Amino acid sequence: MTLVSKTFELYGKTYTLEAGELAKQATGAALVKQGDTTALVTVVVSKERKNYDFFPLTVDFNEKMYAAGRIPGGYLKREGRPSEKATLTARMIDRPIRPSFPDGFRNEVQIVATSLVADQVNPIDVICTMGASLGLTLGGVPFEGPLACVRIGRDTETGAFIVNPTYEEREASDLDLELAGTRDFISMVEAGADEVTEEDMLAAMQFGQEAIGAFCDAQLEFVAEWERVNGPIQPKEYILDQPVPEVEERIFAHYDEMYAALSDADKLSRIAHVEELKERIRAEFSEEEQAAWEREIPVNLKKLEKKAMRSMVVETGERVDGRAADEIRPIMVKDSYLPLVHGSGLFQRGQTQVLSVLSLGMLNEGQRLDTIEPVEGKRYMHQYNFPPFCTGETGRIGAPKRREIGHGNLAERALLPVLPDENEFPYAIRVVSEVMESNGSSSMASTCASCLALMDGGVPLKRPVSGIAMGLIQEEGKTVVLSDIQGIEDFLGDMDFKVTGTERGITALQMDNKATGLTFDILARALEQAKAGRAFILGKMLDVIPAPRETTRETAPRITTITVPVDKIREVIGKGGDVIRGIQDETGASIDIEQDGTVYVGGVGESVEQAIERINLIIKEPEVGEEYTGRVVTIQSFGAFVRLFGNKDGLLHISRVANGRVDRVEDVLNVGDEVRVKVIDIDEKGKVSLDRLDKPEAPAGSGSDEGFKGNHRERRERGDRPGRPRRDHGDRPRRPGDNGGRTPRRHHEG
Numbered sequence: 001m002t003l004v005s006k007t008f009e010l011y012g013k014t015y016t017l018e019a020g021e022l023a024k025q026a027t028g029a030a031l032v033k034q035g036d037t038t039a040l041v042t043v044v045v046s047k048e049r050k051n052y053d054f055f056p057l058t059v060d061f062n063e064k065m066y067a068a069g070r071i072p073g074g075y076l077k078r079e080g081r082p083s084e085k086a087t088l089t090a091r092m093i094d095r096p097i098r099p100s101f102p103d104g105f106r107n108e109v110q111i112v113a114t115s116l117v118a119d120q121v122n123p124i125d126v127i128c129t130m131g132a133s134l135g136l137t138l139g140g141v142p143f144e145g146p147l148a149c150v151r152i153g154r155d156t157e158t159g160a161f162i163v164n165p166t167y168e169e170r171e172a173s174d175l176d177l178e179l180a181g182t183r184d185f186i187s188m189v190e191a192g193a194d195e196v197t198e199e200d201m202l203a204a205m206q207f208g209q210e211a212i213g214a215f216c217d218a219q220l221e222f223v224a225e226w227e228r229v230n231g232p233i234q235p236k237e238y239i240l241d242q243p244v245p246e247v248e249e250r251i252f253a254h255y256d257e258m259y260a261a262l263s264d265a266d267k268l269s270r271i272a273h274v275e276e277l278k279e280r281i282r283a284e285f286s287e288e289e290q291a292a293w294e295r296e297i298p299v300n301l302k303k304l305e306k307k308a309m310r311s312m313v314v315e316t317g318e319r320v321d322g323r324a325a326d327e328i329r330p331i332m333v334k335d336s337y338l339p340l341v342h343g344s345g346l347f348q349r350g351q352t353q354v355l356s357v358l359s360l361g362m363l364n365e366g367q368r369l370d371t372i373e374p375v376e377g378k379r380y381m382h383q384y385n386f387p388p389f390c391t392g393e394t395g396r397i398g399a400p401k402r403r404e405i406g407h408g409n410l411a412e413r414a415l416l417p418v419l420p421d422e423n424e425f426p427y428a429i430r431v432v433s434e435v436m437e438s439n440g441s442s443s444m445a446s447t448c449a450s451c452l453a454l455m456d457g458g459v460p461l462k463r464p465v466s467g468i469a470m471g472l473i474q475e476e477g478k479t480v481v482l483s484d485i486q487g488i489e490d491f492l493g494d495m496d497f498k499v500t501g502t503e504r505g506i507t508a509l510q511m512d513n514k515a516t517g518l519t520f521d522i523l524a525r526a527l528e529q530a531k532a533g534r535a536f537i538l539g540k541m542l543d544v545i546p547a548p549r550e551t552t553r554e555t556a557p558r559i560t561t562i563t564v565p566v567d568k569i570r571e572v573i574g575k576g577g578d579v580i581r582g583i584q585d586e587t588g589a590s591i592d593i594e595q596d597g598t599v600y601v602g603g604v605g606e607s608v609e610q611a612i613e614r615i616n617l618i619i620k621e622p623e624v625g626e627e628y629t630g631r632v633v634t635i636q637s638f639g640a641f642v643r644l645f646g647n648k649d650g651l652l653h654i655s656r657v658a659n660g661r662v663d664r665v666e667d668v669l670n671v672g673d674e675v676r677v678k679v680i681d682i683d684e685k686g687k688v689s690l691d692r693l694d695k696p697e698a699p700a701g702s703g704s705d706e707g708f709k710g711n712h713r714e715r716r717e718r719g720d721r722p723g724r725p726r727r728d729h730g731d732r733p734r735r736p737g738d739n740g741g742r743t744p745r746r747h748h749e750g
């Protein structure tokens with residue numbers, strides 16, 4: 001096997017495909033690059049066929065921190081559980097690859113994408129799908145390829161579409177559209193957008209389809225070069241599950257019964273009727289037949305259910321629950337559903353019910369990200385939970401599954417464009433969506449419930465957001481677009497197309513498509529039908545809560561932003577953080593200081609005002625003429641130091657502690673005494689001189705001559721030596737023997 005490498009340029013970016021050097025024991029492997037960003041994608045297909053009635057495909061993304069020159073955080077310093085981004089990347093590879101395998105393929109397939117280099121310029125996610133496609137092709141694995149995935153951005157200034165934009169280009173884009181498929185059809189779409197119109201979104205998808213075709217052609221050119229160097233690729237033979245006409249005929253004889261069993265609007269009742277019918281059909285087969293056809297029987301039972309459901313829609317125009325194609329299930333909306341929490345909203349559509357709960361916190365409570373991308377954290381977090389009870393089942397509750405992470409990310413992207421800027425609303429925002437019951441479209445119900453929770457919590461959204469899931473049935477030469485699909489229409493239909501947005505445009509998209517006959521005319525029709533559905537749903541939401549609350553709840557922290565001079569930040573923080581910790585402990589407020597001097601102070605009740613008052617005292621500079629009530633903190637022979645505010649002290653000279661001459665400061669002041677003072681001077685070094693207001697009379701004998709005998713007098717008069725404060729005697733006449741404050745030289749007689 002000889003190394004083959006091919007570098008090419010498409011849409012202003014440079015790409016490289018390589019194979020034949022790494023991971024040669026895998027069924028297929030390819031190295032893909034965009035710029036210097038590099039991923040190795042391997043494919044392994046098991047030799048034995050699994051006894052499953054489903055296709056056993058596993059896709060993993062190994063996010064290696066060395067790719068970005070980083071050491072993983074945490075105690076172990078080793079990559080652990082996949083990050084949210086790694087999980088989303090694995091889903092991005094899986095979703096277009098899975099439907100490309102032939103029906104009946106039962107060999108286990110594992111695709112592993114490993115990040116080798118992340119150049120912090122070019123994202124690594126979309127090129128991994130091209131690597132998986134090339135690995136499958138080189139491995140001789142049967143699939144409908146080649147496949148590719150592209151990201152489409154749009155320059156907000158020029159309006160030009162960008163293929164696979166860099167991180168910097170994505171920052172200047174109002175569209176982040178990922179789509180994957182073949183040259184002929186799109187099988188996967190994921191998008192976040194800043195209220196983009198349906199027409200612009202469709203144009204971006206058409207442009208993306210053309211770009212996918214170009215990357216598929218590049219793979220074919222690489223394969224041609226590979227075969228020239230290494231010889232023809234030998235397709236591998238895999239045994240597929242083949243239809244058994246006898247099984248299909250016997251099961252499809254119950255078509256009318258299945259049609260009747262499906263005609264029930266209640267999900268649980270319908271499932272019970274369908275399962276009862278399936279058991280009766282299965283019982284018609286002998287034990288020997290069931291053992292011989294253990295895969296064929298369940299596969300054909302599923303095909304019977306799928307055929308009956310789809311025929312019902314295209315023949316009668318009526319769905320299993322009696323709705324028309326564009327009809328939306330009954331909606332129930334409640335705001336302020338929970339007490340004490342920062343915001344909550346309950347949204348129910350048919351038998352899908354979601355409760356979303358809002359939590360607000362300081363900006364430093366946002367999520368820190370430890371990934372290979374040049375993104376350090378995020379302020380808005382949306383999490384989606386799908387417990388087993390929501391479908392009436394038992395199961396393990398633990399770490400979120402890939403589906404939960406994907407749905408949470410979709411709802412997060414849906415609401416992100418309408419959140420206020422952190423300068424306007426300086427909070428970290430977390431919304432958790434708890435699915436209480438589910439019969440399809442739970443991610444869209446999460447979007448609606450979360451919008452309610454945000455508005456209920458006083459988050460000043462730019463505009464409210466709603467969402468709807470669209471479906472598609474292509475049967476018997478007919479095409480029907482379905483609004484607000486339920487679980488069975490998702491499972492047995494041809495498309496799951498989720499759309500969220502405001503009255504102005506789309507904020508997020510997600511589509512998984514199984515129909516090769518999906519045209520852009522059908523997509524345009526689906527988008528327009530979704531727009532009408534979104535408007536209807538949004539109207540129901542606004543009937544309950546027409547706008548965000550004017551203020552946050554009393555239980556939520558109130559965050560105030562102030563600014564301190566940069567040279568004062570160290571004083572506010574203190575040595576080892578002792579000052580800021582002290583303020584937080586005393587007031588109960590939370591304080592976050594940025595390097596530019598921006599200070600976020602958050603808390604409930606009076607804690608914010610108290611903390612701000614303490615910070616202002618630290619950064620405040622006294623001015624001449626200001627009066628304070630201070631506390632004596634230190635006494636020296638030349639005067640007393642008085643704490644004015646914070647850590648700011650001023651000197652009250654001994655000559656100003658009382659009316660009349662005072663020998664010792666302690667005669668009129670003690671440490672801890674409160675004293676009213678006035679600022680009379682501030683020198684160029686910032687040292688403050690004070691005068692005492694309401695001076696008491698000096699104690700009798702405190703300033704007499706007896707008090708100036710011997711060394712006491714001499715020490716006091718040496719107070720003007722360098723480094724010692726000089727006593728201010730004003731215009732007092734000199735005593736006999738005074739020498740300008742200097743000690744007279746003694747003359748000794750011989």
